[in-house]
Amino acid sequence: MSRSPSPQPGGWSSPGLNTPYDTGGRTNPFANSSSTHNVTWASAQARSAEVKGHSGFNPRGQGFFSKHFRRISTSLPLSYGDKEKLGRGRNQNNRVVQLLQRIGWHLWRLRRSVGVVLFIIFSIIIFYVTPLHRMYRRSTMFGGGSKYVVILAANQGGGVMEWKGPREWAIERDSVKNKKKYTKNWGYDLEIVDMSTKKRYAHEWRESWEKVDTIRNAMRKYPHAEWFWWLDTNTFIMEPSLSLQNHIFKRLDKITYRDINRYNPLNISHPLADEYLDPETRSPVGDGKVESINMIIPQDCGGFNLGSFMVRRSVWMDRLLDIWWDPVGYEQKHMEWEHKEQDAFEYLYKNQPWIRPHVAFIQQRQIMSFPPGACGEKGDDPNIHYQEKNRDFLVNMAGCEWGRDCWAEMYNYRQLSNRLNRNLWEKFKDGISDFFKSKKKEEKKD
């Protein structure tokens, strides 16, 4: 008995009669609960071995409860011993209650760590339930979402030239809703611009060449944004859970290319060979650095496509926006350039060497997959058409207004996107309903 743990104030306690609080939470009172009232030599030995197992000296009675337990317990109406006995007696045979008690006791013992874990879980939930996560994603310090602006062209070709029917309204509504949700979720800015044909300039002949002015206005409106992503109306973001940063801007060096020879439907001769040009301009990839990319455009089967492209605020971009529309070029070519800005930009890329080192191309499906019907009827070109299994980011229903059904395409892709992006709970529910549906069908067949 000389090796019993420590003297209680007021005498030595025998090993089996230690109060659970006094063991400093290190021994499990349930471990030898069967022998609480039955001290044998073996149990005492086990206990002393336990004591010996301690790595160092641990003063007891440091916590509040250990210090004041006796005082508190004696002041309670029930005596501890009675309660203990009652409790033990009642639950002796009930395993479930015992287990629960055990769990409860463990939780109490680990209350600090459990509290921390609960607090963390709670904070995470609060973060995603409140707009806090949007603020985080938007802030320049953390998410950086305010550096990106999506420019959505609405009403293209509408206005005086064409009446807008219910289908056109529905398409526009869906498209806008899709982008609104996406930009809100990631903290980007959305600029919806009215591209309807109007007499906007004193000289009518500049009509509908407004991409340039629109981008300029957006740059003025969002002075802290860096990248501007132009989107046509007939586009649908299929994977709203992909952020622009993760999908594109952090991987620019991997997913973009400068050397147009990698995919060159226009057969532009590249690099430039004129001896009077400097080495950077003659290099097929410019200076090859990510920082010198000022414009990201996809190419479809017919050449450059400005249905979905990105421009960066920079001195270079300022110059390009300035030179993009030129009255002499317009006067000479506006009949020939039926795609307006797109053809003009193709021309500039071919003829003005200063542009090439700062334009990067991106594989079309990274930012603009085509549905079947655009660039091939079957829609099976893996370089051009939407692939469900690869979960392409965006669909551009280019040219659907000529002989295809824009609204049907938009609707189908919206449904597909919703189905692909169901959360676990929705998948579970759908799974159950599908199960019953298939059963019903089988019954009908029988």
Add this chain to the structure above:
Amino acid sequence: MPPRKTSRPPPYAARQQTGFRIPPALKNLLRRDKLRLIVVGILGFLTVFWLLGKTGGGGSNSQAPNLPKVAIGSGVPVVIVTVVDPKADPAWTAKIKHNREEYARIHGYKTFFPNNDQYALSGAPSTWSRVPAMRHAMTLHPGTTWFWFLDHTALITNPAIAVHTTLLTPLKLEHHMISNAPVVPPDSVIKTFGNLKGDRIDFVIAQDKDGLAPNSFVVRNGEWAKYFLDVWFDSIYRSYNFQKAEFHALEHIVQWHGTILAKFAMIPQNLINSYANGPASRQNGEFKDGDLVANFPGCDKDGRSCANEQQPYFDVLEKV
């Protein structure tokens, strides 16, 4: 039974003095708050990684070509560019070249004399070759700050004036440049900017009686210069029927494109382009003794002879 502790404890063992000593405070901390220490350590580690990822995230591509990097300003201050006509009288051409070389030698400049049939102009008049010639000079002398194009019809008549100190410093430019003046005389609605700073100027040119006179102009090396020269050389302008070819193309782009007008300084004509005969600007275009340049615009055309017209000036130069 485990052995009992002896009743007579041994004296305290001496502290181990080998190796380095952990300070007692740290030792206490290590002993007491092991868990906290580990957590803080891991968090610190992750923070460092996060910061590294933030700053060094835009790591450069390994595919970047190995381009020569020459800092602008590390070369000679000025390169004089004159496009020569290989069909012209070789004796006169040699004299013209010598005139530039002499001036360049005095001030430590360099010269560049490409031929006017050297560049593919796709059918445009050969006078257009001044534009690619400037681009070519920039490629050959990437360290030079200023490139001065001087037409082959002009002579440097006062070699004592060094352009890069008397004209091409921000202060001098700010002093000389004419602001709020119509770009094309007499009454173009586009006027030169009124509040330009001298160090923002990338393009210096004078106006004669008819308009901008790009038979003598200065361009500062840099990205803007590439942009400007490429735009000027655009094939639409070359094939467009401008009455005075590259002269009018220049006036066109200066008036229509703000990014060009914003880098543009118009200076009095006699500073870089006095006319000995020709449509000189009325206030300050006529050649006077002591002017840097005497130009004879058009002396190579219409049966005129530059050599004859310039002979008196050559005589004066040779006497000095």
